[in-house]
């Protein structure tokens with residue numbers, strides 16, 4: 001199972017979180033977010049893959065951030081089209097398209113993105129497009145019958161291990177962690193994260 005820690009910004013915290021054993025690390029390029037990254041941190045992960053998170057950003061901005069941050073993946077939280085996903089893929093990055101899940105109907109949108117994305121990310125609906133700290137009804141995902149692997153996201157925290165251990169889906173590929181492990185916006189509690197990651201890795205999933 002992939003583990004992504006999202007909303008990173010501080011160089012020292014990036015180093016510590018990488019040492020906790022995360023596979024992917026997310027950097028948010030969305031000005032209204034409290035986790036928005038403006039300047040390139042003096043350290044970027046070398047073992048964890050770098051994910052750039054955008055919300056309806058223009059193509060030029062995304063291209064520049066891919067180059068400046070050496071992004072491996074781009075995660076899209078807005079109304080980006082399947083064509084945009086394909087165009088970004090041609091730049092050599094992998095694509096994660098996020099979908100806010102309120103009802104089984106929301107999963108129908110994923111069909112149009114099949115073949116244009118490498119992963120989907122199923123998240124809790126919220127006004128800020130992400131980072132709500134709240135979970136949604138994971139049972140809704142049993143209506144997802146697509147083949148594109150997905151990350152489970154939204155409000156996953158230290159108390160989620162039991163629920164994660166009981167969750168099953170053939171396309172489930174990983175988890176996304178963010179505000180439930182924060183001491184302040186974009187600053188993760190590495191002790192709590194390490195404990196959680198170590199325990200998550202022992203689960204038989």
Ligand SMILES: O=C(O)c1ccccc1NCC(=O)[C@H](O)[C@H](O)COP(=O)(O)O
Nearest residue numbers: 006033129130131132133154155178179
């Ligand atoms: O975290 C943000 O501030 C954010 C803002 C706008 C778009 C996406 C954002 N986060 C992307 C993520 O992948 C989060 O980790 C995901 O939404 C889950 O966050 P949380 O509910 O805090 O665990």
